[in-house]
Amino acid sequence: xxxxxxxxxxxxxxxxxxxxxxxxxxxxxxxxxxxxxxxxxxxxxxxxxxxxxxxxxxxxxxxxxxxxxxxxxxxxxxxxxxxxxxxxxxxxxxxxxxxxxxxxxxxxxxxxxxxxxxxxxxxxxxxxxxxxxxxxxxxxxxxxxxxxxxxxxxxxxxxxxxxxxxxxxxxxxxxxxxxxxxxxxxxxxxxxxxxxxxxxxxxxxxxxxxxxxxxxxxxxxxxxxxxxxxxxxxxxxxxxxxxxxxxxxxxxxxxxxxxxxxxxxxxxxxxxxxxx
Amino acid sequence: xxxxxxxxxxxxxxxxxxxxxxxxxxxxxxxxxxxxxxxxxxxxxxxxxxxxxxxxxxxxxxxxxxxxxxxxxxxxxxxxxxxxxxxxxxxxxxxxxxxxxxxxxxxxxxxxxxxxxxxxxxxxxxxxxxxxxxxxxxxxxxxxxxxxxxxxxxxxxxxxxxxxxxxxxxxxxxxxxxxxxxxxxxxxxxxxxxxxxxxxxxxxxxxxxxxxxxxxxxxxxxxxxxxxxxxxxxxxxxxxxxxxxxxxxxxxxxxxxxxxxxxxxxxxxxxxxxxxxxxxxxxxxxxxxxxxxxxxxxxxxxxxxxxxxxxxxxxxxxxxxxxxxxxxxxxxxxxxxxxxxxxxxxxxxxxxxxxxxxxxxxxxxxxxxxxxxxxxxxxxxxxxxxxxxxxxxxxxxxxxxxxxxxxxxxxxxxxxxxxxxxxxxxxxxxxxxxxxxxxxxxxxxxxxxxxxxxxxxxxxxxxxxxxxxxxxxxxxxxxxxxxxxxxxxxxxxxxxxxxxxxxxxxxxxxxxxxxxxxxxxxxxxxxxxxxxxxxxxxxxxxxxxxxxxxxxxxxxxxxxxxxxxxxxxxxxxxxxxxxxxxxxxxxxxxxxxxxxxxxxxxxxxxxxxxxxxxxxxxxxxxxxxxxxxxxxxxxxxxxxxxxxxxxxxxxxxxxxxxxxxxxxxxxxxxxxxxxxxxxxxxxxxxxxxxxxxxxxxxxxxxxxxxxxxxxxxxxx
Numbered sequence: 001x002x003x004x005x006x007x008x009x010x011x012x013x014x015x016x017x018x019x020x021x022x023x024x025x026x027x028x029x030x031x032x033x034x035x036x037x038x039x040x041x042x043x044x045x046x047x048x049x050x051x052x053x054x055x056x057x058x059x060x061x062x063x064x065x066x067x068x069x070x071x072x073x074x075x076x077x078x079x080x081x082x083x084x085x086x087x088x089x090x091x092x093x094x095x096x097x098x099x100x101x102x103x104x105x106x107x108x109x110x111x112x113x114x115x116x117x118x119x120x121x122x123x124x125x126x127x128x129x130x131x132x133x134x135x136x137x138x139x140x141x142x143x144x145x146x147x148x149x150x151x152x153x154x155x156x157x158x159x160x161x162x163x164x165x166x167x168x169x170x171x172x173x174x175x176x177x178x179x180x181x182x183x184x185x186x187x188x189x190x191x192x193x194x195x196x197x198x199x200x201x202x203x204x205x206x207x208x209x210x211x212x213x214x215x216x217x218x219x220x221x222x223x224x225x226x227x228x229x230x231x232x233x234x235x236x237x238x239x240x241x242x243x244x245x246x247x248x249x250x251x252x253x254x255x256x257x258x259x260x261x262x263x264x265x266x267x268x269x270x271x272x273x274x275x276x
Numbered sequence: 277x278x279x280x281x282x283x284x285x286x287x288x289x290x291x292x293x294x295x296x297x298x299x300x301x302x303x304x305x306x307x308x309x310x311x312x313x314x315x316x317x318x319x320x321x322x323x324x325x326x327x328x329x330x331x332x333x334x335x336x337x338x339x340x341x342x343x344x345x346x347x348x349x350x351x352x353x354x355x356x357x358x359x360x361x362x363x364x365x366x367x368x369x370x371x372x373x374x375x376x377x378x379x380x381x382x383x384x385x386x387x388x389x390x391x392x393x394x395x396x397x398x399x400x401x402x403x404x405x406x407x408x409x410x411x412x413x414x415x416x417x418x419x420x421x422x423x424x425x426x427x428x429x430x431x432x433x434x435x436x437x438x439x440x441x442x443x444x445x446x447x448x449x450x451x452x453x454x455x456x457x458x459x460x461x462x463x464x465x466x467x468x469x470x471x472x473x474x475x476x477x478x479x480x481x482x483x484x485x486x487x488x489x490x491x492x493x494x495x496x497x498x499x500x501x502x503x504x505x506x507x508x509x510x511x512x513x514x515x516x517x518x519x520x521x522x523x524x525x526x527x528x529x530x531x532x533x534x535x536x537x538x539x540x541x542x543x544x545x546x547x548x549x550x551x552x553x554x555x556x557x558x559x560x561x562x563x564x565x566x567x568x569x570x571x572x573x574x575x576x577x578x579x580x581x582x583x584x585x586x587x588x589x590x591x592x593x594x595x596x597x598x599x600x601x602x603x604x605x606x607x608x609x610x611x612x613x614x615x616x617x618x619x620x621x622x623x624x625x626x627x628x629x630x631x632x633x634x635x636x637x638x639x640x641x642x643x644x645x646x647x648x649x650x651x652x653x654x655x656x657x658x659x660x661x662x663x664x665x666x667x668x669x670x671x672x673x674x675x676x677x678x679x680x681x682x683x684x685x686x687x688x689x690x691x692x693x694x695x696x697x698x699x700x701x702x703x704x705x706x707x708x709x710x711x712x713x714x715x716x717x718x719x720x721x722x723x724x725x726x727x728x729x730x731x732x733x734x735x736x737x738x739x740x741x742x743x744x745x746x747x748x749x750x751x752x753x754x755x756x757x758x759x760x761x762x763x764x765x766x767x768x769x770x771x772x773x774x775x776x777x778x779x780x781x782x783x784x785x786x787x788x789x790x791x792x793x794x795x796x797x798x799x800x801x802x803x804x805x806x807x808x809x810x811x812x813x814x815x816x817x818x819x820x821x822x823x824x825x826x827x828x829x830x831x832x833x834x835x836x837x838x839x840x841x842x843x844x845x846x847x848x849x850x851x852x853x854x855x856x857x858x859x860x861x862x863x864x865x866x867x868x869x870x871x872x873x874x875x876x877x878x879x880x881x882x883x884x885x886x887x888x889x890x891x892x893x894x895x896x897x898x899x900x901x902x903x904x905x906x907x908x909x910x911x912x913x914x915x916x917x918x919x920x921x922x923x924x925x926x927x928x929x930x931x932x933x934x935x936x937x938x939x940x941x942x943x944x945x946x947x948x949x950x951x952x953x954x955x956x957x958x959x960x961x962x963x964x965x966x967x968x969x970x971x972x973x974x975x976x977x978x979x980x981x982x983x984x985x986x987x988x989x990x991x992x
Contacts, residue, residue, distance in 0.1 A: 058667075065664035068657050072508055073712050075351055076490065077344065273593075 040264025540679025733934025836899025904939030
């Protein structure tokens with residue numbers, strides 16, 4: 001029974017590592033569509049493997065029966081009210097049955113979304129396009145010692161702005177050519193680097209490097225943690241957020257993924273005869 | 277008796293990880309940021325599905341509440357008419373097909389039926405006069421319409437085609453669409469099949485429904501196709517299987533070709549391919565075929581596991597394990613024709629043996645109540661509602677496979693298991709109908725009483741020819757057990773009723789032993805009324821080799837005797853009028869009191885002239901004479917199918933050992949009621965007018981039955 005779970009995790013990993021290299025889906029729209037289809041399929045397979053299909057089918061059938069009862073016996077108010085009560089109880093039972101498999105698919109899906117969000121949540125920086133680098137220190141006093149060291153391909157386009165109230169200092173930077181760079185922030189005799197991606201392509205992006213807790217870092221950073229006792233709390237590069245353009249509307253990729261993966265799931269569940 | 281079914285599939289063991297995952301996911305959710313706000317399509321499905329259900333329920337609620345005042349006023353207006361003079365707020369009629377008053381009385385005397393005895397003591401227990409002939413479709417048609425067969429047009433299970441002398445089902449006709457489009461090798465039907473009910477008259481629940489009294493009607497015979505009325509109805513006896521027959525079982529076997537089954541089943545070979553056995557279930561005719569005779573089929577595979585006495589069966593991508601001598605659950609099967617045409621049904625598998633030969637019995641393929649290809653309920657959603665509520669159930673009119681037991685494909689135990697499984701489904705439907713009908717009429721007919729008595733009467737008698745193989749001390753008390761079960765059911769229903777509820781338990785006819793077969797066609801042949809082609813001493817089924825140009829009379833079906841009337845039958849030779857009347861009188865005189873030389877018993881105790889016993893617009897379709905066989909006798913199996921043999925009387929050695937298609941005076945049904953009924957000789961035709969009167973409705977003038985005088989309150 002663990003096999004479908006393992007298979008789904010491997011498949012997700014494969015997608016995040018290998019599929020992105022394929023030219024056909026080196027486009028955010030295509031990638032979201034492809035991932036939604038595959039995830040929709042995998043989820044229904046996992047759901048089938050880990051759920052009590054017989055009980056779910058029975059719960060759904062009971063719900064449908066009570067709904068039909070409302071229609072069939074509509075002139076008898078006590079019967080109708082009784083059916084409403086049964087519908088509510090049936091819905092609770094169905095949700096309880098769906099909850100167990102749901103728990104089992106949430107974890108891999110969450111991890112997958114975190115991974116995909118690195119690619120699809122933000123756009124890489126464009127050359128000649130100014131962007132902000134924001135460093136948060138542990139205290140306003142530490143701001144005086146903070147400096148920014150840029151690679152040759154980048155330059156400051158404005159002087160640093162100190163925000164003592166927030167213990168922050170902000171630089172406006174511009175990159176001259178595409179590439180993946182490390183910018184260095186020096187403070188109290190130590191140097192801390194931060195990755196900056198300047199590209200036209202789909203690329204893995206980590207907007208923040210931070211020293212905070214593991215779970216928070218898991219969802220917001222793709223880089224190693226800053227030293228816990230160091231003078232810097234976080235280094236953030238302001239990447240522009242990405243919207244997926246589906247011609248008729250534009251939206252965050254997660255919403256598109258939500259809609260498409262559900263549609264795909266419903267199609268696959270019908271084809272494969274899976275009760276959800 | 278328990279209904280043995282395949283063991284349930286185990287739930288996945290991965291669910292044991294749930295507590296760990298709950299902790300992990302809980303930790304994840306403690307730190308919500310943008311990217312995990314959506315937990316994937318699984319959550320989406322659950323939310324959407326449950327939301328959808330609640331949303332639909334909400335819409336229904338709004339609709340119901342908004343329209344309720346108007347509907348309530350309308351209902352009150354209609355109900356005032358109905359309930360204004362009503363003596364009851366609810367009537368429950370339990371039909372026990374074939375429950376016999378003599379047996380019921382005997383078991384009550386022996387203290388075995390406490391609830392029925394209570395009804396007898398506090399209310400009424402009387403024999404209920406049946407119809408002529410005493411056949412279920414005839415009697416139940418009279419029950420529901422309140423008229424004699426001359427007005428409802430049902431005289432037997434079968435009627436005859438005057439142009440071909442061949443039989444057809446008397447209650448309904450199903451015809452394919454008239455127009456078809458030829459596309460290459462296909463002949464595509466344009467339109468739906470035409471289903472035509474042949475029973476005439478108006479069931480009394482139509483009158484009640486029109487007056488605003490809600491009715492739940494479950495499995496009353498001859499209610500297919502279901503008619504529209506303000507209430508719910510599930511059709512009963514005469515609903516066909518998916519093949520369109522009244523039940524064709526399938527016996528798959530690795531044995532060589534055996535004898536063809538006389539009726540009711542087909543033998544299908546099982547082929548062995550290594551360790552896999554392959555066979556198929558025959559289905560309906562291919563709707564796209566240009567020539568008749570090309571049937572659809574569903575293949576299945578069987579893998580025998582002799583060590584565990586079980587088999588793994590795969591059919592239509594469904595896999596299940598079945599122990600020997602166990603029934604599967606209802607398995608949905610899909611017969612696929614071309615161009616996306618399909619026919620859906622359900623059936624049960626029963627592995628009879630796996631070694632040395634493999635033998636699998638498959639029930640007739642029933643119409644799937646959850647996705648009916650033909651309408652089997654009114655409204656159509658009622659059968660779906662029941663299927664969703666209780667799971668799939670038998671929809672075939674004659675769902676208990678008596679033919680399979682007769683042909684020894686099933687044994688006693690397997691047959692009883694099938695009967696009581698169907699009976700339990702019916703009980704669930706009844707109690708749901710009682711729950712849903714707090715006011716109004718609830719009618720439910722149970723067939724088990726009829727089928728079990730037909731098949732097990734042999735064990736009631738010491739010397740029944742069909743029981744000679746079974747030692748007397750090993751004969752089970754099946755019929756006593758049957759009556760006890762029905763008594764228990766009545767007890768549970770009695771627990772649910774109040775003083776304003778009328779409870780009737782009725783049967784359409786009683787039962788008698790069937791030890792001797794009478795081939796009336798043989799008698800007609802021997803006495804010069806029926807002629808065979810020259811050189812023939814016997815005929816095949818359906819009058820093969822009968823010389824109609826010299827035949828005066830013939831019989832087919834259970835009780836009907838027909839004159840070969842000129843201008844009516846295709847090759848009729850008897851002149852209507854004096855000649856036909858003379859012939860009828862002659863036949864009546866000769867047949868009445870016909871003695872069986874071997875047993876000394878009277879084979880025929882009454883021959884009834886249709887002109888005397890029937891009246892109404894459909895009398896012309898009636899047999900000319902109805903033959904009333906004596907107790908212990910019945911039309912022979914050959915005679916029923918229009919076969920002429922040389923032997924007039926013979927022993928009945930089939931499991932089908934009790935019957936009621938005899939002189940109607942010998943087989944009245946039962947009438948139990950929780951109130952006193954002041955009527956000495958109640959008849960089944962009186963039920964409809966009695967119910968209408970109890971609800972305060974006027975009676976249609978064409979009714980033949982008379983309402984009983986029923987006490988206003990149950991006796992204490």
